[in-house]
Amino acid sequence: MVDVNSVERFLQNNDIRPSAPRVKIMEYLLVHRNHPTVDQIYSDLKDELTSLSKTTVYNTLKLFVERGITLLINIEDNETRYDADTSVHGHFKCRSCGGVFDLSIRSDMFQLSGIENFEVEEYHLYLKGICRVCKERVCS
Amino acid sequence: MVDVNSVERFLQNNDIRPSAPRVKIMEYLLVHRNHPTVDQIYSDLKDELTSLSKTTVYNTLKLFVERGITLLINIEDNETRYDADTSVHGHFKCRSCGGVFDLSIRSDMFQLSGIENFEVEEYHLYLKGICRVCKERVCS
DNA sequence: TGTGTTTTTGTAACGATTACAAATGTAGAG
DNA sequence: CTCTACATTTGTAATCGTTACAAAAACACA
Numbered sequence A, B: 001m002v003d004v005n006s007v008e009r010f011l012q013n014n015d016i017r018p019s020a021p022r023v024k025i026m027e028y029l030l031v032h033r034n035h036p037t038v039d040q041i042y043s044d045l046k047d048e049l050t051s052l053s054k055t056t057v058y059n060t061l062k063l064f065v066e067r068g069i070t071l072l073i074n075i076e077d078n079e080t081r082y083d084a085d086t087s088v089h090g091h092f093k094c095r096s097c098g099g100v101f102d103l104s105i106r107s108d109m110f111q112l113s114g115i116e117n118f119e120v121e122e123y124h125l126y127l128k129g130i131c132r133v134c135k136e137r138v139c140s
Numbered sequence C: 001t002g003t004g005t006t007t008t009t010g011t012a013a014c015g016a017t018t019a020c021a022a023a024t025g026t027a028g029a030g
Numbered sequence D: 001c002t003c004t005a006c007a008t009t010t011g012t013a014a015t016c017g018t019t020a021c022a023a024a025a026a027c028a029c030a
Helices: A006-011 A018-033 A038-045 A054-067 A134-140 B004-011 B018-029 B038-045 B053-065 B132-138
Strands: A071-078 A079-083 A088-095 A099-101 A118-131 B071-077 B079-083 B090-094 B099-101 B118-131
Touching: A006 B099, A018 A038, A018 B018, A038 A054, A038 A079, A054 A071, A054 A079, A071 A088, A088 B118, A099 A118, A099 A134, A099 B038, A118 A134, A118 B090, A118 B132, A134 B118, B004 B018, B018 B038, B018 B053, B038 B053, B038 B079, B053 B071, B053 B079, B071 B090, B071 B118, B118 B132
Parallel strands: A088 A118, B090 B118
Antiparallel strands: A071 A079, A088 A099, A118 B118, B071 B079, B090 B099
16 A cells, blocks of 8 residues: 555656646545545545646546556446555445445455456456444434 | 246236336347447337337336346446346456456355445446457457 | 646536426226 | 326436546746
8 A cells, every 4th residue: 555655756656747636636545545536536625726627636537547556436327436445355335324335355256157258457346235334323 | 037928927027017118128138138228228129119218218227227127237437238137147348349248156255354244235246358259359 | 948748727518317397108987 | 988097208408427628837858
């Protein structure tokens, strides 16, 4: 995992010029591990970066995804989320509180029958349901 | 799996009145196992059902998904696909030919650590890459 | 300081999906 | 058979997330 204090170097190592928006957006992803949407990132950063445009947030995240330093999470069809943790892991979304949580994945998870016919480049595991906190709140 | 010849009964068993559009759309899903999009379904059915509206295709598929007789596949963020096979299985999308293929899933696949904190209602496994056919075409 | 390139910005366009209300179709009572 | 209430379908307009585009700003480097 990347250290929040060395974001500039991290971006440079991935051939990305560390401009202010890029550094701030990557810092935001590293600090906020709740898989934010473009709107959340934009809303939270626009006070600090007063001239920030939402287009810049889109452009920057697209760049991060292309460079492989950010994951694009498509667990819900009407909202795209982003994750600076690029290790292979799954996600669970609670339909009650809307939260998205990480799931660790077994190393043998993707040894599926028939998989030899496909050269896999991306893995996405999305589960949906109700988290324990919401479940207990409803049933009490 | 549902028999194509008993679609009317199948819909009735799921409290869905078997109108012409509904029967035709379900038949389409049962015959075309390539995980079609709304546009594909609409284009292919509009000659047979001359008055068909794209809104009806959206409405009908939404109804099927709500009733649990059709799966919604969100493997690509800009296209929603549908699948009449509601058994738990995964999908692979080839970024070269665009095809979406079924993957069988091991029964122990979702015994993930930490899963006891979540009551799972939906499973989605999406893999992306290049299929063997496209791979060999490119490298020859 | 000047110049060419990269990045950012704001507006307009786009496309998939949904909202809505009118039109049509259907089932059951009388 | 006809009437009536309800369900379904339809077409248009609206919505919303995202992208295209060109101008403005920032930057690197001679």
